[in-house]
Amino acid sequence: MSAGFLLDLHRCVGCGACVLACRIENGRVTTAAWRRVLPLNLRRYDAGPTYFLSVACHHCDEPACLRGCPSGAYEKRPDGIVIHHEERCLGCRYCEMTCPFGAPQYDANRGVMSKCHLCARRVDAGRAPACVAACPTEALTFAADVDTVNAGSEEPADIESDRIAETRRYVPGFTDPAGCRPNLRFITPAGSTRTARFDALAGRLRP
Amino acid sequence: MPALRTIRTVCPRNCYCTCGMLVTVDERGQIVEIDGDPENTATGGHVCLKGLSYARRQTYPDRLLTPLKRRGDGPAFDPVPWDAALQEIADRLGRVRDGHGPAAALYYEGSGSHGALGGLAMAFWRQFGGCTTTYGDLCWPAGLEATRLTYGANLHNHPRLTPESRLIIVWGHNPAETNVHQWRLILDAQARGATLAVIDPRRTDSTDAADVHLRPRPGTDAALALGLARAIVDANLHDTAFLAAHAHGFDAYRARLADYPLAKVAEITGVDEAAIRTLAISYGRTKPALLIAGFGLQRHTRAGQSMRAVALLPALTGNVGLAGGGWQYANLASHCLTPLPLPPEPPGMMRAVPVSQLAGHMESLDAPPIRAAWIERGNPAVQHPAAPRVRHALSALDLVVVVDQFLTPTATLADFVLPAKTLFEEEDLVTAYWHPYLQWRARIFDPPGDVKPESDVWRLMCERFGFDTHWFPSDRRAWLQELLPDAHRHAIDVLRSRPLDLSGHGDIAFADRRFPTPSGRVEFESAEAAARWGVEAVPSYVPLDEGHASTRAGRFPLQFLSCKTRDRIHSQFGNLDWVRGVERPHVVDIHPEDARSRGVTDGARVAVWNDRGRIELTARLTPGIRPGVVHVLEGWCHEGDADVNALTGEGLTDMNHGATFYECLVEVAAL
Numbered sequence: 001m002s003a004g005f006l007l008d009l010h011r012c013v014g015c016g017a018c019v020l021a022c023r024i025e026n027g028r029v030t031t032a033a034w035r036r037v038l039p040l041n042l043r044r045y046d047a048g049p050t051y052f053l054s055v056a057c058h059h060c061d062e063p064a065c066l067r068g069c070p071s072g073a074y075e076k077r078p079d080g081i082v083i084h085h086e087e088r089c090l091g092c093r094y095c096e097m098t099c100p101f102g103a104p105q106y107d108a109n110r111g112v113m114s115k116c117h118l119c120a121r122r123v124d125a126g127r128a129p130a131c132v133a134a135c136p137t138e139a140l141t142f143a144a145d146v147d148t149v150n151a152g153s154e155e156p157a158d159i160e161s162d163r164i165a166e167t168r169r170y171v172p173g174f175t176d177p178a179g180c181r182p183n184l185r186f187i188t189p190a191g192s193t194r195t196a197r198f199d200a201l202a203g204r205l206r207p
Numbered sequence: 208m209p210a211l212r213t214i215r216t217v218c219p220r221n222c223y224c225t226c227g228m229l230v231t232v233d234e235r236g237q238i239v240e241i242d243g244d245p246e247n248t249a250t251g252g253h254v255c256l257k258g259l260s261y262a263r264r265q266t267y268p269d270r271l272l273t274p275l276k277r278r279g280d281g282p283a284f285d286p287v288p289w290d291a292a293l294q295e296i297a298d299r300l301g302r303v304r305d306g307h308g309p310a311a312a313l314y315y316e317g318s319g320s321h322g323a324l325g326g327l328a329m330a331f332w333r334q335f336g337g338c339t340t341t342y343g344d345l346c347w348p349a350g351l352e353a354t355r356l357t358y359g360a361n362l363h364n365h366p367r368l369t370p371e372s373r374l375i376i377v378w379g380h381n382p383a384e385t386n387v388h389q390w391r392l393i394l395d396a397q398a399r400g401a402t403l404a405v406i407d408p409r410r411t412d413s414t415d416a417a418d419v420h421l422r423p424r425p426g427t428d429a430a431l432a433l434g435l436a437r438a439i440v441d442a443n444l445h446d447t448a449f450l451a452a453h454a455h456g457f458d459a460y461r462a463r464l465a466d467y468p469l470a471k472v473a474e475i476t477g478v479d480e481a482a483i484r485t486l487a488i489s490y491g492r493t494k495p496a497l498l499i500a501g502f503g504l505q506r507h508t509r510a511g512q513s514m515r516a517v518a519l520l521p522a523l524t525g526n527v528g529l530a531g532g533g534w535q536y537a538n539l540a541s542h543c544l545t546p547l548p549l550p551p552e553p554p555g556m557m558r559a560v561p562v563s564q565l566a567g568h569m570e571s572l573d574a575p576p577i578r579a580a581w582i583e584r585g586n587p588a589v590q591h592p593a594a595p596r597v598r599h600a601l602s603a604l605d606l607v608v609v610v611d612q613f614l615t616p617t618a619t620l621a622d623f624v625l626p627a628k629t630l631f632e633e634e635d636l637v638t639a640y641w642h643p644y645l646q647w648r649a650r651i652f653d654p655p656g657d658v659k660p661e662s663d664v665w666r667l668m669c670e671r672f673g674f675d676t677h678w679f680p681s682d683r684r685a686w687l688q689e690l691l692p693d694a695h696r697h698a699i700d701v702l703r704s705r706p707l708d709l710s711g712h713g714d715i716a717f718a719d720r721r722f723p724t725p726s727g728r729v730e731f732e733s734a735e736a737a738a739r740w741g742v743e744a745v746p747s748y749v750p751l752d753e754g755h756a757s758t759r760a761g762r763f764p765l766q767f768l769s770c771k772t773r774d775r776i777h778s779q780f781g782n783l784d785w786v787r788g789v790e791r792p793h794v795v796d797i798h799p800e801d802a803r804s805r806g807v808t809d810g811a812r813v814a815v816w817n818d819r820g821r822i823e824l825t826a827r828l829t830p831g832i833r834p835g836v837v838h839v840l841e842g843w844c845h846e847g848d849a850d851v852n853a854l855t856g857e858g859l860t861d862m863n864h865g866a867t868f869y870e871c872l873v874e875v876a877a878l
Contacts, residue, residue, distance in 0.1 A: 013383045016789030020259035044831030136253040
């Protein structure tokens with residue numbers, strides 16, 4: 001099983017509610033921002049769409065953090081969630097170097113790393129992760145197995161040319177340079193579809 | 208597991224959403240979770256980042272927990288006990304009244320926190336003998352009046368019907384950033400096949416998700432609306448049956464449309480003629496179609512007439528009184544609380560000035576002049592038109608008292624700053640303006656430190672002056688129950704388990720096609736508008752005095768917009784570190800063409816100025832804004848934010864005493 005996140009790039013408005021919900025849920029553990037929102041094309045150049053990548057740990061199938069950890073602080077659970085065990089952490093920061101996504105973050109006050117644990121306790125209790133529960137547009141969702149919802153290809157998506165909404169592994173701004181097989185899937189914008197549809201409709205209606 | 212309790216409450220900010228909230232607190236009194244209240248079917252099971260930030264704001268290190276008194280004439284404040292603070296405030300207020308009369312005291316309440324108890328300040332001021340207050344509103348009054356003149360009431364469909372729409376036009380509004388719960392419902396409609404058109408001079412998160420984006424010049428919306436109407440009528444797509452039964456003055460309106468051939472409308476608005484016709488025909492042919500207008504197109508001197516022109520489109524196409532259709536501007540269904548019991552108004556001693564012209568009136572009022580100010584729930588020193596003049600006027604007063612949770616720019620000008628409660632520290636009833644719900648604001652925590660709810664502060668002020676204090680509640684719940692409308696008098700307990708839907712008409716506004724206007728019909732021609740506001744009975748397009756085509760544009764050629772986004776409500780929330788972590792930058796958005804001709808490069812420091820003021824900030828070149836228009840986010844929250852209201856003026860909307868923030872010409876130059 002590969003637990004992870006689905007992000008609908010059409011519904012996400014980059015509001016940051018997920019970031020704040022993560023801080024409420026985990027704020028007593030860390031001051032680090034485990035979840036971040038990366039805006040793309042905020043200058044809104046006409047050549048491309050503006051969208052937002054809400055990212056945290058991707059609970060990879062081949063977690064670089066785990067591979068790079070000399071003290072065995074990382075655990076890959078059977079459901080796919082990657083847990084960092086703080087009590088085993090040396091604070092050597094190797095995982096910070098090996099993770100290509102910047103998920104593990106160093107807490108200088110306590111001398112250890114920390115990262116998103118996919119709200120494992122909430123998930124175990126049948127609840128959505130805090131970021132997912134808070135998303136006001138329901139753009140971010142949790143999947144117990146992202147592959148059962150993944151109809152997309154391995155090829156990076158060319159969002160401009162998309163004509164149907166489908167899940168993608170990679171979009172401009174998000175790739176997998178180290179072969180970690182991250183468990184984040186994107187539902188790509190269908191706005192251009194609707195635009196095309198509207199144009200077709202309008203063409204028929206034009207007097 | 209620690210013992211947790213979850214309390215239902217409501218966010219009282221000046222925001223469309225007015226979210227129902229479920230706040231979970233642990234046994235140490237810490238907020239461990241904030242969720243949306245699913246019983247509020249408009250906002251659903253989520254709040255927004257601002258609602259979530261209350262977990263930080265409630266115990267934020269910068270929060271004021273004790274009264275402060277200015278040290279001498281310097282910038283520093285010292286903590287002072289309540290007794291001493293109120294005694295000195297009372298003494299100084301008394302001297303102002305003795306020297307100049309009660310109206311020399313200005314009582315200013317902003318929109319920072321909604322609740323019925325805020326009105327109790329008047330129990331003091333009326334016994335004080337009067338004061339100067341404000342009327343009108345900075346935000347939305349022209350659109351309210353335009354809607355009332357057209358349909359008779361500010362009501363609209365329950366938001367949960369939005370997904371039933373097949374075509375949604377969002378006009379002068381950016382729900383993806385400022386009404387995110389509406390946005391969820393619009394996305395749901397899109398997912399079900401609806402077409403979304405957005406009309407905005409800027410590219411925004413809303414326009415980027417739209418199928419169609421029309422970008423008119425600011426201030427030309429009336430022309431665009433009349434052009435759309437012309438195209439609809441020319442194609443014979445107006446709803447003749449609806450108009451025959453429910454329209455008043457349609458013939459006069461139809462005659463007016465002769466003045467708006469599409470070529471002329473395209474020239475005025477800067478919108479392509481074919482795009483206008485295409486949208487018009489789609490709107491004329493698609494039912495149900497929903498028209499959602501924001502506040503953005505009514506922040507100028509032609510606001511009311513523009514809004515009337517736009518508001519008539521749903522009636523023209525018969526999109527009124529049906530699920531998935533309608534005109535959506537404001538829903539005041541929940542605004543039906545009984546007026547507070549208050550002492551009688553002292554005859555002739557209450558004076559009021561339009562809130563949009565506060566600076567000018569503070570400067571010029573005479574007999575008596577303003578000598579003292581008490582400011583609650585507002586931040587006029589930065590959020591008002593002509594804000595630097597408001598600051599100057601406040602600095603010259605004998606006494607300024609500001610009640611707030613934080614040391615805002617207004618508070619820094621005060622002689623006394625009194626610590627305000629948060630939304631979690633006093634019960635109240637909260638109305639809304641997008642959904643029909645009345646909601647209960649729960650008291651979850653005792654006020655920390657020396658914080659007192661304002662209702663207690665006013666009671667103590669009454670005691671200082673020996674005034675009658677029986678107006679103040681001893682039992683807030685019982686007192687608030689008396690404010691409920693008669694039909695719901697016993698609903699105070701219900702409010703603890705769910706919000707109260709006060710629409711009275713079901714989910715569909717005007718389903719019975721009864722319009723409480725003078726004619727009982729939708730008024731395409733409004734004699735009342737002409738009589739009350741001196742405007743044309745049938746709306747037309749009149750260029751802005753300070754618009755793109757005015758002579759003033761020779762000196763200041765760029766139209767300046769100061770819009771809102773998702774991470775703050777005006778000057779609230781942006782001070783919190785959590786929110787700063789996700790905020791949008793306060794830069795000036797300028798089109799590359801406008802930048803090139805001024806030698807402005809991306810990331811350069813620039814001056815933005817006119818004859819009212821000047822600000823300096825960083826330029827962001829973006830094709831996402833219309834050439835001829837520049838934009839800076841409003842809302843002063845922390846150092847580095849833009850003092851946008853140094854540029855804005857104190858104009859009044861053509862109806863209902865609104866502000867004209869978006870009628871503002873500027874020039875930009877590289878530094």
